[in-house]
Amino acid sequence: MIRPAAGCGRKTPMPAGVIPFLQRLAEALDRRRILAYCRILLAIEAALFLFLVAGTHGWIVPLKKPTTTDFVSFYAAGSLADAGTPALAYDQAAHYAAEEQATAAGIRYQFFYYPPVYLLLCAVLARLPYLVAFVTFEAITLGLYLFVACRILGERSIAVLVPLLAFPATFWTLGLGQNAFLTAALMGGGTLLVDRRPLVAGLLFGALCYKPHFGLLVPVALAAGGHWRAFAAAAATVAALCLASLLLFGAETWHAFLAGALLAHGTYESGRILFAGFASPFGAVLLLGGKPVIAYAVQMFALLAMAGLMIWVWRRSLPLPLRAAVLSSAAIIAVPIVLLYDIMLGTIAAVWLLRDSKREGLRYWEKLMLAGLYLVLLDGRNLADWHLPVIPAAALVLVLIVAARARREAHRAAPGYGLP
Numbered sequence: 001m002i003r004p005a006a007g008c009g010r011k012t013p014m015p016a017g018v019i020p021f022l023q024r025l026a027e028a029l030d031r032r033r034i035l036a037y038c039r040i041l042l043a044i045e046a047a048l049f050l051f052l053v054a055g056t057h058g059w060i061v062p063l064k065k066p067t068t069t070d071f072v073s074f075y076a077a078g079s080l081a082d083a084g085t086p087a088l089a090y091d092q093a094a095h096y097a098a099e100e101q102a103t104a105a106g107i108r109y110q111f112f113y114y115p116p117v118y119l120l121l122c123a124v125l126a127r128l129p130y131l132v133a134f135v136t137f138e139a140i141t142l143g144l145y146l147f148v149a150c151r152i153l154g155e156r157s158i159a160v161l162v163p164l165l166a167f168p169a170t171f172w173t174l175g176l177g178q179n180a181f182l183t184a185a186l187m188g189g190g191t192l193l194v195d196r197r198p199l200v201a202g203l204l205f206g207a208l209c210y211k212p213h214f215g216l217l218v219p220v221a222l223a224a225g226g227h228w229r230a231f232a233a234a235a236a237t238v239a240a241l242c243l244a245s246l247l248l249f250g251a252e253t254w255h256a257f258l259a260g261a262l263l264a265h266g267t268y269e270s271g272r273i274l275f276a277g278f279a280s281p282f283g284a285v286l287l288l289g290g291k292p293v294i295a296y297a298v299q300m301f302a303l304l305a306m307a308g309l310m311i312w313v314w315r316r317s318l319p320l321p322l323r324a325a326v327l328s329s330a331a332i333i334a335v336p337i338v339l340l341y342d343i344m345l346g347t348i349a350a351v352w353l354l355r356d357s358k359r360e361g362l363r364y365w366e367k368l369m370l371a372g373l374y375l376v377l378l379d380g381r382n383l384a385d386w387h388l389p390v391i392p393a394a395a396l397v398l399v400l401i402v403a404a405r406a407r408r409e410a411h412r413a414a415p416g417y418g419l420p
Helices: 018-028 031-056 071-082 086-090 092-102 116-125 130-153 158-166 168-176 180-193 198-210 218-225 228-249 251-270 281-287 292-315 320-334 340-360 364-376 380-384 390-413
Strands: none
Touching: 018 364, 031 158, 031 168, 071 086, 071 092, 071 116, 071 130, 086 092, 086 116, 086 228, 086 251, 116 130, 116 198, 116 228, 116 251, 130 158, 130 168, 130 180, 130 340, 158 168, 168 180, 168 340, 180 198, 180 320, 180 340, 198 218, 198 228, 218 228, 218 292, 218 320, 228 251, 251 292, 281 292, 281 390, 292 320, 292 390, 320 340, 320 390, 340 364, 340 390, 364 390
């Protein structure tokens, strides 16, 4: 008789004491300690942020070449719209000239691939002086994001702002002058109101059409959950914003946008936007050296998987925190063009998970994984320079945490659960 080798066919047991240690570690991460650690982290991040701002403005050592941020792209597009030539926002030569006029000659060109709907906001911002517009936009959108996140958490304490502000993507968004706070606020507000105020929720979801790929899964979720009033309101909002931009900027602007959008893939495939800054499966494949055709195939699989997860969760009418967390986290995985600052959507998923923890509590491994994701993202961009797709992996882990929690809730809600 032949006996199997030792350990063959068995699961390798966890080393003795590991699970109790992890449980004690998770228990140590109570509210008081988390707030204390985040205060320290926020102070360090703020100091580094101010140092980098000073460095990039030549206040420490002279710069060989002027620098700028992504916000100049929005401001230049808005200034062209205000000048009566909105279609030139999609002409790279004219757009670059407007960027240089707003800042300095010789800056690096920042692309503008947003639909004309976004020009409605950019045109308003461009009526202000450049730095005033920058600070105003970031301050207002950050305030909206914090307001929505606190409403989701059900917290009125000022202390809760500390971990929200210390999240790494907050400083990426501020430093780059990006619009991730606005995206997070719209997604968070829409999910917060979808059950109670469906028409307002639909309006917020519809406004995501300024960055339409992040709204891709919204109609899937609303249809699967039977939220037809919110669905109709979102569709009406998209139609109204598109019509307004068409009337104000003309059909030629939409034509220029669509022509540019058809060629945009070359920018993202070429490495002009660093692969290390991507948070999607598409970017992960490119970072690992894969060809674009493979990257698109993997991304399509991810999209179908996220759509299937969305239908499964929203059809079961699970508690709102779980449905909202799934939608917010899956939106990062489902589309190819997701950059490091867009991880702000992940904070909406995280605060919904914390809201759900008031109902059930977080398991020790959930708490440790969330804390681990928070810390990994502190240096995720630099780790990606070693061709490690840290940011996409973090986004995927967040989805898996949410999906596992939704699965447990669906199992408990199944008929016969708990019967002998």
